Amino acid sequence: MAKSFSRILAVAKLARPNPCFYSSTRLKTDMTNDNFTNPKYEGQEKERKHIETPKFTNEMDPNVVTLGKIYDKKPFRLELEAGKKYFWCACGHSRNQPFCDGSHKKLENFKPVSFTVDRAKKHSLCLCKRTSKAPFCDGTHRRSDEVKAAVIE
Numbered sequence: 528m529a530k531s532f533s534r535i536l537a538v539a540k541l542a543r544p545n546p547c548f549y550s551s552t553r554l555k556t557d558m559t560n561d562n563f564t565n566p567k568y569e570g571q572e573k574e575r576k577h578i579e580t581p582k583f584t585n586e587m588d589p590n591v592v593t594l595g596k597i598y599d600k601k602p603f604r605l606e607l608e609a610g611k612k613y614f615w616c617a618c619g620h621s622r623n624q625p626f627c628d629g630s631h632k633k634l635e636n637f638k639p640v641s642f643t644v645d646r647a648k649k650h651s652l653c654l655c656k657r658t659s660k661a662p663f664c665d666g667t668h669r670r671s672d673e674v675k676a677a678v679i680e
Contacts, residue, residue: 596656600679602652613643616630
């Protein structure tokens with residue numbers, strides 16, 4: 528009889544939960560928003576930011592121009608037709624530089640710059656994306672330390 532009692536006691540110990548499992552730091556479910564919180568840190572939860580909260584200062588301001596990726600440190604010279612509408616890549620991710628191929632659609636805050644020229648001649652289009660006369664080169668790539676230090680991929 529003693530053997531069977533000890534056997535029952537051993538099985539009962541296995542079935543009983545480990546008291547260390549139910550320590551004061553165990554997680555509990557917060558039913559209001561399905562988050563797991565630690566009772567030890569109750570009242571100190573981090574505030575969650577909304578998904579549309581800007582990551583950068585002035586990110587949502589339409590008056591602030593977002594600068595694109597530096598594609599090259601020199602302009603692209605080519606003959607442009609008079610009166611034809613062109614779309615200059617402002618994001619720097621187009622594979623058809625200096626013209627847009629729609630790569631900006633994967634990014635935020637970028638749109639191509641549409642332009643036409645009055646007369647057919649060779650024009651220098653900016654590839655560093657830092658010009659103040661977009662889409663035409665103004666020599667910023669020679670003056671800007673940011674462009675000089677950039678690593679072209």
